[in-house]
Structure formats: structure tokens, C-alpha cells
Amino acid sequence: MDWFTAPGYWLSRLVFQRALAGVYLVAFLTAALQFRALLGERGMLPVPRFVARVPFRRAPSLFHWRYSDRLFAACSWTGCAVSAALLAGVDGYLPLGAAMALWLVPWALYLSIVNVGQTWYGFGWESLLLETGFLAVFLGNDEVAPPVVVLFLLRWLLFRVEFGAGLIKMRGDACWRNLTCLHHHHETQPMPGPLSWYFHHLPGPLHKVEVAANHLTQLVVPFLLFTPQPVATAAAALMVLTQLWLVLSGNFAWLNWITIVLAVPALRLPYDTPSVPGAPLWYEVVVLVVAALLLFLSYRPVVNMLSRRQVMNRSFDPLHLVNTYGAFGSVSRVRHEIVVEGTLDEVPREDGDWRAYEFRGKPGDPRRWPRQFAPYHLRLDWMMWFAALSPGYAGTWFAALVERLLENDPATLRLLRRSPFPPDRPPRHVRARLFRYRYTTWRELRETGACWERTYVREYLPPTRLTAPVREP
Structure with a gap:
């Protein structure tokens, strides 16, 4: 033909x-x-x-x-x-x-x-x-x-x-x-x-x-x-x-x-x-x-x-x-990010030694400039963005993530950019806090070197340890 x-x-x-x-x-x-x-x-x-x-x-x-x-x-x-x-x-x-x-x-x-x-x-x-x-x-x-x-x-x-x-x-x-x-x-x-x-x-x-x-x-x-x-x-x-x-x-x-x-x-x-x-x-x-x-x-x-x-x-x-198909039928006006932290303290305190986990792609440290990863897909980082929009997106996987961090699970830690704890010393407690992030202005960037400015919003997940059930946020 x-x-x-x-x-x-x-x-x-x-x-x-x-x-x-x-x-x-x-x-x-x-x-x-x-x-x-x-x-x-x-x-x-x-x-x-x-x-x-x-x-x-x-x-x-x-x-x-x-x-x-x-x-x-x-x-x-x-x-x-x-x-x-x-x-x-x-x-x-x-x-x-x-x-x-x-x-x-x-x-x-x-x-x-x-x-x-x-x-x-x-x-x-x-x-x-x-x-x-x-x-x-x-x-x-x-x-x-x-x-x-x-x-x-x-x-x-x-x-x-x-x-x-x-x-x-x-x-x-x-x-x-x-x-x-x-x-x-x-x-x-x-x-x-x-x-x-x-x-x-x-x-x-x-x-x-x-x-x-x-x-x-x-x-x-x-x-x-x-x-x-x-x-x-x-x-x-x-x-x-x-x-x-x-x-x-x-x-x-x-x-x-x-x-x-x-x-x-x-x-x-x-x-x-x-x-x-x-x-x-x-x-x-x-x-x-x-x-x-x-x-x-x-x-x-x-x-x-x-x-x-x-x-x-x-x-x-x-x-x-x-x-x-379709994308971005709605656009967020405010950026929220979940910051996950752990501590070695036996009794968690608000002002204790909390150390933040750094993800590969999602914003964390305000001074860390975003990297280019696409077309590679950082699946956990993407879902962390959704979980920050609403706890309903976290489902059961977020509780499982916290449990794996409390165990220093090697496979889970490989998804992250950096864990603040050595392999043989997992944290005693892990918590998650919600922050509002915004881009700095040109002036703020010159003065601080930070591309983000963040403000604490609320507790997302209270301090949790393995001896207690990990509650969903």
C-alpha cells in the first residue's frame, strides 16, 4: 500500500x-x-x-x-x-x-x-x-x-x-x-x-x-x-x-x-x-x-x-x-517544606541537639543552591513536596520513612544527600517541622549568600522513637 x-x-x-x-x-x-x-x-x-x-x-x-x-x-x-x-x-x-x-x-x-x-x-x-x-x-x-x-x-x-x-x-x-x-x-x-x-x-x-x-x-x-x-x-x-x-x-x-x-x-x-x-x-x-x-x-x-x-x-x-494528561491546574502561592531532624538525646527537648537530614533535590539548607537532576526522578523528594502541601499526601509511607531513619536503614539513607548520624549511631528520636520557604531578594542573596529564607510554621510530626508507634502526621 x-x-x-x-x-x-x-x-x-x-x-x-x-x-x-x-x-x-x-x-x-x-x-x-x-x-x-x-x-x-x-x-x-x-x-x-x-x-x-x-x-x-x-x-x-x-x-x-x-x-x-x-x-x-x-x-x-x-x-x-x-x-x-x-x-x-x-x-x-x-x-x-x-x-x-x-x-x-x-x-x-x-x-x-x-x-x-x-x-x-x-x-x-x-x-x-x-x-x-x-x-x-x-x-x-x-x-x-x-x-x-x-x-x-x-x-x-x-x-x-x-x-x-x-x-x-x-x-x-x-x-x-x-x-x-x-x-x-x-x-x-x-x-x-x-x-x-x-x-x-x-x-x-x-x-x-x-x-x-x-x-x-x-x-x-x-x-x-x-x-x-x-x-x-x-x-x-x-x-x-x-x-x-x-x-x-x-x-x-x-x-x-x-x-x-x-x-x-x-x-x-x-x-x-x-x-x-x-x-x-x-x-x-x-x-x-x-x-x-x-x-x-x-x-x-x-x-x-x-x-x-x-x-x-x-x-x-x-x-x-x-x-x-495535564499539569498544574492550580499553582501554590506559598511554599512549605518539611524539615526532618533527628537527635541522639535520650530525652528530646525543643532546644536539644537536633540535626537535619538533607535531601538531594528538595530545599533544605537555605544556603544550598538547587541542583539539576532531571531527567532523573527523585521520587522521595517529589513526594515530600506533596506531603508538605497536605498531610493527606503522606499516607503510610511517611511513618515508614521515619521508622527507617530511626533504624539508620542503608537503603533509605542512600536516597538522601546527607545523614547527620554515623552508620553505627542511629538517632534516638526523629521529628518533622513545617517551614515556609521563599526566595531571597537580590539584596538578601548578596548579603547572606542564601537563596532561600525560611520561617517556622508548625510541628509536622512530634519527636518519635522506635519504642513507640510511629504516628502518621
């Missing part, structure tokens, strides 16, 4: 596949390095406890068959190895069917992780990676030109990501409509980056220009993805530039990067396309059947997107094949 393939997108497919493999690699590496403390047998939210109460049909995962920390590690590191192989282009040397099977491996492995990941994997970019990764299975390799219907589905996914995010903003916080959200966002976002302080101090009128440009990119430009070239390329390029701006202004794991990856197939990149034989019939049939299924499954995400009660980041099927 001459209409089935689009040879002119050969290079676009190549760049897309290699970039997607890179995102997969980061995702699996994040899982491999953090799972023991978060989801392991002695983790804060253990997988065995989850699979015992949630049936396979609701959360398909190989860990329903069996769970051990060794198996989870094997799954994560296998995902790293396969992702690295795809990044190196191994799929280009395989027969078409084998290449498709190879792309299916990281999708199936990551699905197994996400479906048992609970709170730690409740972010929209997890489903976005799975939906993108599933489409990549059917994009083909060097034996065939890129299928038109898969290229269309990738644009359809990018459209839903951007347009859904734009709608949730316009329906949500009034500051998006009066163009003032970025007066607060750079200061109150989950994990600021090294340039976020400077973005926050941009002039107010420029912040309004940023918001207006965001609305244009998310509410108007997505429709241009379905127009003829070169308009579609210009639309995708504008989305890439917007995402790079977000990369500079904060740490949003791989959300911005996977969105950039999604824009690549819409770019018509100049390239001398090699001549290849037509796609085999079995491949055409498989691609068309899958495309029909995905379009059918798009019904509920579209209804949600058009609804006044639109919800963000929702999966409508346990395989995460077609999902709904």
Missing part, C-alpha cells in the same frame, strides 16, 4: 527511537537505584503487600507471579540493558518482527514496575512513557519506512498531552486566566532547578508574556500538528522550544524530555531516504488493528478532556495504552 508508509520521516523515526530509548534508560536506572527503600520487601510501600490485595486484572505485572528484591533488580537492570541496546541501534540489525519484540520488552518490564509502584509511580509521565513506548513497538525498523498511522497516533498523543494541559489550566486556577501564575510558580514548583531563582526574579510583565506564550503553545499550536508540512514541523519545533524553556526553569523528571521526544516524529527532517521494499502484509495488518484499538480506547480520554470536570493524569485501562 503506497499510503501505508511515509519514507520522508525516516530520520525523524530514527531520532525518535534513539531518544525514547534514552528516556527508558533513565527510567529503569531510577527504578534500579531507588526501589529497595521505596517498594522492596522492607520498603516504605512493599510490593508484596500491594499484590496481596490488588488482583492481576487491575494491575498487570510479573510481580503478581512472584516478588523478591532480586527479581525487581533483575527487571530494572534488564530494562537498562535493553534500553542501552536500543539506544545503540541494535533493533536496526534485526528482522522486523524481532525488532518489534525487542521494543516490546522495555514496555512490558516498565509496565510491571509502574503497576506495582503505588504512590511512588503515580506521576503522569509514567503513563506517558508507557503509551509512547507501546506506539514505538509498531514504528518499524530499517526494513520498512515509517507507517503513516503510527506517525499520526504519535501526533495524536502529543496533541492530548499539550491540549489537555492547556485546558486544565484554563479551567483551574484563575491565575492562568489573568496571566499571573508565573509570579509564583518558579518559587513553589515541586523541585526548583539551578536557574529557577533567576526565572522567579524576571520582571512581572515578562512572566505574563510567558503565560500567554504557554497558552498559545498548548491551546492553539497543537491543532497545527495535523496540517500539511512545513506547518506541522513549525508547530512541533515551537513545542520543543517551549519544553526546553521548562527544562531550564525546573526539575520535572523526564516529563519535558518525553514531550520533546514525542514532537520529533512530526518534524520533517532533511534526509536522503534509502530505498526499502514495501511493508509485509502481516505488518500492515498488525499496525492497522492496533491503531483501530487505540482510536477506540481514545473515547474516554477525549470525553474527560472536553469535560468541565476534567481530571489530570488518569489511566483508563490497566495497560496504560491511552491516557489523559
